[in-house]
Amino acid sequence: MKSSRRRFLKIAGISALGLGAKPVLDVLASSSETAAPKTTKGDNVLSAKRWGMVIDTRKLQSEEDLEPMIEICDKIHNIPKFENKNHEIKWLWAEEFKHEFPMQEPDFLDDRLKHMSFLTLCNHCEKPPCVRVCPTKATFKREDGIVLMDFHRCIGCRFCMAACPYGSRSFNFRDPRPFIKETDPNFPTRTKGVVEKCNFCAERLAVGKIPACVEVSKGALTFGDLDDPESEVRKVLRSNYTIRRKPALGTGPSVFYIV
Amino acid sequence: MLEKALTGTKKYYGWMTALLAVIGVGFACYLWQFSFGLGITGMSRDVSWGFYIAQFTFLVGVAASAVMVVLPYYLHNYKAFGRITILGEFLAVASVTMCILFIFVDLGQPTRVVNVLLHPTPNSILFWDMIVLNGYLLLNIVIGWKVLEAERNNVAPAGWLKPLIYLSIPWAVSIHTVTAYLYCGLPGRGFWLTAILAPRFLSSAFAAGPAFLILLCMIVRKLSKFDPGKEQIQSLAKVVAYAITVNVFFFLCEVFVVFYSNIPEHMDHLKYLFVGLHGHGVLVPWMWTSMILMVVSIILLVNPVTRKNETVLVVACITVFVGTWIDKGLGMISGGFVPNPLHHVNEYVPTLPEILIAIAIWAIGFLVLTALFKIAVTIKEEVAGLA
Numbered sequence: 121m122k123s124s125r126r127r128f129l130k131i132a133g134i135s136a137l138g139l140g141a142k143p144v145l146d147v148l149a150s151s152s153e154t155a156a157p158k159t160t161k162g163d164n165v166l167s168a169k170r171w172g173m174v175i176d177t178r179k180l181q182s183e184e185d186l187e188p189m190i191e192i193c194d195k196i197h198n199i200p201k202f203e204n205k206n207h208e209i210k211w212l213w214a215e216e217f218k219h220e221f222p223m224q225e226p227d228f229l230d231d232r233l234k235h236m237s238f239l240t241l242c243n244h245c246e247k248p249p250c251v252r253v254c255p256t257k258a259t260f261k262r263e264d265g266i267v268l269m270d271f272h273r274c275i276g277c278r279f280c281m282a283a284c285p286y287g288s289r290s291f292n293f294r295d296p297r298p299f300i301k302e303t304d305p306n307f308p309t310r311t312k313g314v315v316e317k318c319n320f321c322a323e324r325l326a327v328g329k330i331p332a333c334v335e336v337s338k339g340a341l342t343f344g345d346l347d348d349p350e351s352e353v354r355k356v357l358r359s360n361y362t363i364r365r366k367p368a369l370g371t372g373p374s375v376f377y378i379v
Numbered sequence: 380m381l382e383k384a385l386t387g388t389k390k391y392y393g394w395m396t397a398l399l400a401v402i403g404v405g406f407a408c409y410l411w412q413f414s415f416g417l418g419i420t421g422m423s424r425d426v427s428w429g430f431y432i433a434q435f436t437f438l439v440g441v442a443a444s445a446v447m448v449v450l451p452y453y454l455h456n457y458k459a460f461g462r463i464t465i466l467g468e469f470l471a472v473a474s475v476t477m478c479i480l481f482i483f484v485d486l487g488q489p490t491r492v493v494n495v496l497l498h499p500t501p502n503s504i505l506f507w508d509m510i511v512l513n514g515y516l517l518l519n520i521v522i523g524w525k526v527l528e529a530e531r532n533n534v535a536p537a538g539w540l541k542p543l544i545y546l547s548i549p550w551a552v553s554i555h556t557v558t559a560y561l562y563c564g565l566p567g568r569g570f571w572l573t574a575i576l577a578p579r580f581l582s583s584a585f586a587a588g589p590a591f592l593i594l595l596c597m598i599v600r601k602l603s604k605f606d607p608g609k610e611q612i613q614s615l616a617k618v619v620a621y622a623i624t625v626n627v628f629f630f631l632c633e634v635f636v637v638f639y640s641n642i643p644e645h646m647d648h649l650k651y652l653f654v655g656l657h658g659h660g661v662l663v664p665w666m667w668t669s670m671i672l673m674v675v676s677i678i679l680l681v682n683p684v685t686r687k688n689e690t691v692l693v694v695a696c697i698t699v700f701v702g703t704w705i706d707k708g709l710g711m712i713s714g715g716f717v718p719n720p721l722h723h724v725n726e727y728v729p730t731l732p733e734i735l736i737a738i739a740i741w742a743i744g745f746l747v748l749t750a751l752f753k754i755a756v757t758i759k760e761e762v763a764g765l766a
Contacts, residue, residue, distance in 0.1 A: 204418070205423070206422070206423035210424070215721060219723060223722075249567075253503050255503040255509075256491075256495055258494070274491075275486050275487070275488050275491045276417075276488040277486055278487070279505055281427040284567075287424075287720045290424055291424065292487065293417050293418035294416040312415075313417065313486070313488040315487075366567060370566070
C-alpha cells in the first residue's frame with residue numbers, strides 16, 4: 121500500500137515536472153518542427169535594412185516647431201495625459217541640450233542653443249540594451265532595425281527601463297484609457313502594467329506611410345534606410361556633421377542630430 | 380515533522396496571529412495595487428524600481444549568508460557549526476521566499492509571470508536570477524529538511540545529500556552575484572556600472588545575514604531549551620566582523636575610483652546620496668546614518684572585549700543589520716536612478732500602501748521563519764532529551 125502510494129507520487133511528480141519543462145524544451149529544440157503561421161507582406165509596405173532618422177535642429181528653433189510632431193504622435197498612438205508626473209507616458213518629447221546630450225554640453229554654448237528644445241525619442245539602437253535584458257522577448261529588434269514592444273507579452277518588470285540609457289521608455293502605472301483624449305481605433309490602447317515607447321511608426325510603415333512626425337516636420341526630419349548608401353538619410357549624413365546621444369555606450373543609436 | 384509547527388505556547392500562537400494580521404493589511408493593499416496598478420507606489424518614469432526591488436536585493440544577501448555556516452561545517456569540518464547549519468538553511472528558505480514575493484509584487488502584469496518560462500530568454504539576467512533563486516530555495520528546503528529528519532531519527536543523512544550540500548555552497552554565492560549582475564551590466568547607470576558591485580553585495584550579505592542569525596540564535600536560546608552555543612555565536616561574530624569591514628573597504632574603493640577619476644556620471648549618484656544634488660537629498664541623513672552604524676559596528680566587533688560581551692554583541696549585530704539595510708534596502712536602488720539618464724533629478728519616496736505591502740512580505744518571511752525554526756528547535760530539544 122505504502123509503496124504503491126509512493127510510486128504514484130513519484131510518477132505524478134515526474135509528469136508534473138515534464139509538463140512544466142515542455143515549453144522550455146520546445147524553445148531549446150529546433151523551431152522547425154512547428155509550422156510557423158504564414159505571414160505575407162503588403163504590397164505597399166515600406167521596408168529597409170536599418171531604419172534611421174536625421175533631425176535637423178536648425179530647422180526646429182522653437183518649442184512651437186516641435187509641437188505639431190509631438191501632437192500627432194500622441195494622437196495617433198493613443199498616448200494618455202496624466203496630471204501626476206510620476207505616471208507620465210512619453211514617446212516623443214522636448215528636452216534642453218544639457219538633458220538631451222548630458223556631459224556633451226560645450227562650455228560657453230550659445231544661449232539660443234542652450235535653451236532650445238531638442239526632439240527626444242527612442243533611438244532604435246543597433247545593439248539595444250533594453251532588448252538584451254527583457255526576460256520574455258516582449259521587446260525585440262525587428263529585422264529592419266526597429267525596436268518594438270509586444271504589449272501582450274510584457275510582464276511589467278521594467279528591466280528595460282533600467283537598461284535604456286536614454287530614458288525613452290514609459291510604464292503604464294495605471295489604466296491609461298480614461299486619460300486618452302480621443303481614442304484612435306487604428307492603434308491599440310494599452311493596459312496598465314506594461315512598458316511602451318516610440319515604435320518609429322511601424323504601423324504606418326506597414327501601409328506605405330512614413331512616420332507621422334517626419335510627415336509633419338516640413339523637412340526637418342529625414343527618415344530612411346541607413347544601410348542604403350543612396351538613401352536620403354545617407355545623403356544628409358554625408359553632407360552634414362551630426363551627433364548622436366551617448367555614442368560612447370556602444371548602443372549605436374539610429375537617430376542623428378544636426379546641431 | 381510539519382506538525383511541530385502547529386502546536387506551541389500561547390506566545391507562539393499570539394506571535395503567529397499578529398503576523399497574520401500584518402499580512403492581512405498588506406494583502407488588502409496588494410489587492411488595491413492589483414486593481415489600480417503600480418501607480419499607488421511612489422515609483423515613476425524616472426525611478427522605475429523602488430522599495431520592493433531594494434528589499435529583494437537586501438534579502439538575497441540574507442539568503443546567501445547561509446553559506447557562512449554551511450561552508451565551515453561541511454568544507455572545513457568545523458564541528459561547532461553543525462548545531463546551527465539548520466538555522467542558517469531555514470533562514471535562507473524564509474529569505475528567498477520573501478525575495479520571490481518582492482519580485483512578484485513589483486510586476487506590472489503579475490498574471491503573466493509564467494511568460495518568463497514560456498519564453499525563456501537566456502540573454503536576460505532576470506531569467507538566470509529566476510533559476511538561481513528557485514534553485515537555491517529548493518536546495519535549502521531539501522537539504523535542511525532531510526538533514527533535520529536524519530538527526531531526528533538518529534541516523535546519518537542520506538548519501539545523496541552530500542553533493543547537493545556541496546552544490547549549495549557556490550550556489551549561494553551565485554544568487555547574489557547574479558542579483559548584482561542585474562544592475563552592474565547596464566550602460567548609462569553610472570552608480571551600478573562597477574565590477575565591485577557583486578563583491579560589495581556579497582560582503583554586505585555576509586555581514587547582515589550572520590548578524591541576523593546571531594540575533595536569532597539568542598532569541599532561540601531565550602525561548603527554548605535548545606542553546607545554539609556560545610562558541611557558535613562567537614564564531615559567527617567573527618564572520619560578521621570581517622565581512623562588515625570588507626564591506627566598508629569595498630565602499631571606500633568605490634568612493635576613491637569615482638571621485639579621483641572625477642567622472643561626473645559616476646560622481647553624481649554618490650553626491651546625491653551623501654550631500655544631495657541640485658537641492659535634492661531625501662536620502663542624505665539615511666546614508667550618513669548607515670555609514671556611522673557600519674563604522675560603529677566595526678569598532679564593536681573587531682575589538683575582542685566588546686565582541687565577547689554578548690550584550691554588546693546584540694547591539695553590534697543590530698547596528699550591522701540596520702546599517703546594511705539602509706545601504707542596500709534604501710540607497711542602492713534609488714541611488715542608481717537619481718539623477719536619471721537625462722540628468723534630471725526626480726526623487727523617489729515610497730508611499731504608505733507600498734510600505735505596508737513590503738511589511739506584509741517581511742511578515743510572511745517571519746511567519747515561514749518562525750514555523751521552520753519552531754520545527755527545528757523542537758526536534759533539537761527532542762534529540763537532546765530536553766523536551
